Amino acid sequence: MTVSTRDEELLARVREMRERGSAPKQIAKALGLRPAQATALVRRVAEAALANVAPDERPVVGCWVNAGWSAGLDLAEAPGWAAADPLGQEPDPDAGGFAQILLARQERASRVTVTGFLVDVCCLGVKNVTDPEVMGSGSLTTYASMYYSAFDHRPLPIDVEQAQTIVHDAVAYARGLGFEPADGFADAVVHLGAPPGDRPVIGFGRDGKPFYFSGPYDNPRRVVQILERTCGPGNYDYVAHL
Incomplete structure (x- = not known):
């Protein structure tokens, strides 16, 4: 033009x-x-x-995580995050295990870019990502409702710094166990950005140990073999159909 x-x-x-x-x-x-x-x-x-602004420096329009994401985690250094997730404090051993995060940043005047991360906070780290998608600002509410439609409770609004901490530190935890994040993570994380240097430490796993619960697209035998090698017998728990 x-x-x-x-x-x-x-x-x-x-x-x-x-x-x-x-x-x-x-x-x-x-x-x-x-x-x-x-x-x-x-x-x-x-x-x-x-x-001219990098994707991770654009204004945040919205950021959410599913209720119950903190179940079983050690959030002693982040009491505010724990208090904001009352469902995660309920004594339900079957709850938790995943943090499903959705982030929306301003793309231009009436458009936003949304990016999603499915995080296994007990073992595998980032299991899946939703590729960055540009949409009209008016479509964000409907998209977020669909993104969390599998949950019984409404998602919790969170700061982007909390989302960055959950995602990046879960990836670091999983890498320490021998697992890399899902394909597409490198492209999606550009929109999330790096976590702040001064941030609380999240105790991932369950009861202080890695806990693996197999999903429909996992190779549970391979996962357990890796945990056996990196953690040693008795230093992890799992529920899997082998």
Whole structure:
């Protein structure tokens, strides 16, 4: 698309006025534009600014995790996270084991990028990722409802720093046991970003030991063999159909 010299000058003026905090109506009046013209120029300025921002530095529109994600984990260093997940504090040995995280970041004025991570917090780390997908902002609520439709409780809103800590530290825990994250993790984690340096330590596993519960697409025999080699007999638990 060809941009005229006048358009470039207008965009520059709009950019300067937005940086000073001017609203679209003020910009329209100052530059002799119709309100719709000013709004369109403001949108173009915002989109151009976002295009030069790394995916993990774009504004967070929403971030969630399933209720009960913390069941069985040691969150002594993160009492606030534990208190925000009352379902995870219930004495149910069958609960927990997975943290399903959904993150939405601003893509441009009316678009967001969503990325999902299914995290086995007891053993395997990131088991699955939802490839980054761009959608209209108005579709986010419906998408999030579908993403968590398998759960009986509504997801919990969390800070992106908590999501970064869960995902990255679960991956590190799983790697220590001999397991790599799922295919596509490298592309998805670009949108998540690195965790803060000053963060609480999560005690992964269950009762202080790795706990493997086999899924429908796992190779349980291979997983148990790896745990036997990396942890040693009696230093892990599992429930699997071998």
